[in-house]
Amino acid sequence: MAVVGLFWITEDAVYLGAEPVGTASGVRLTEDGVEALGIDHGTYWSWSEVRRIDVLDVPVRSAGRRLVSMALGSLLVAVTGDGEFPPAYTVRVETAEDAVEVSVMSAVVGGIYxxxxxxxxxxxxxxxxxxxxxxxxxxxxxxxxxxxxxPPREEREALLRKWADGWLSTSG
Structure with missing residues (x-):
């Protein structure tokens, strides 16, 4: 398994956010389309049906702010003993007829991108x-x-640029 950006990539599948376990919800991307997984889902769309995939409520912070957030979270767990799951965010799959929102767990350490x-x-x-x-x-x-x-951050960014066809290769 490897995490690159918002993508959890296994030998068998690509997920947005963490790979869902048990009845947890999730979104799997395949060569043929997009699948919403979980107890309240089970919907599949071919790529020709998908108009847009959006992500909402994703925790994003600069490297410094991310480090501080993670340190404070670790301190809180150490003091209270209460651990939390990584933060969830929403994946919205839009087609010509409908839009479905699925909650997924963040896949990165600390839950902040x-x-x-x-x-x-x-x-x-x-x-x-x-x-x-x-x-x-x-x-x-x-x-x-x-x-x-x-892979390390620089390689992850290079991969994302390559996969996105280099569209943002001169910015960021």
């Missing part, structure tokens, strides 16, 4: 929805790097 990875992930989602990118690019990378875990 950095701005560049977040923006590149949104660009990639736009390109997946309009057919200018494919899930196969993410899956192929994972197959080629099966023994590796999550």
């Amino acid at each position: 950095q701005p560049v990875e977040y923006e590149l992930s949104r660009t990639l989602l736009d390109r997946l929805a309009d057919g200018r990118a494919t899930v196969g690019d993410l899956s192929a990378w994972r197959r080629d790097h099966a023994a590796d875990g999550t």
Whole structure:
């Protein structure tokens, strides 16, 4: 498994947010389309049906603010003994007929994304929805790097730029 931006990539699947376990909700991206998973879901759309995939309420902070948030969270757990799940965010899948919102768990350590990875992930989602990118690019990378875990930040950003076809390669 590897986390690159908003994507949790396994040898078998690509998810937005963390891979759901049990009855937890989630969103799986395949070569053929998008699937909403979980007890209240179970909907599937082919890529030709998908007009847009949006993410809402994603915790995004600069590297410094992310570090402080994570440190304060760890301190709170140490003092109170109460641990929390990573923060959830919402994935909104829009088609010509409908829009479905699915809650997913954040996949990054500490649950907070950095701005560049977040923006590149949104660009990639736009390109997946309009057919200018494919899930196969993410899956192929994972197959080629099966023994590796999550790459360092610079490599994650480079991968997202590549998958998004270099559209933001001069900014960020």
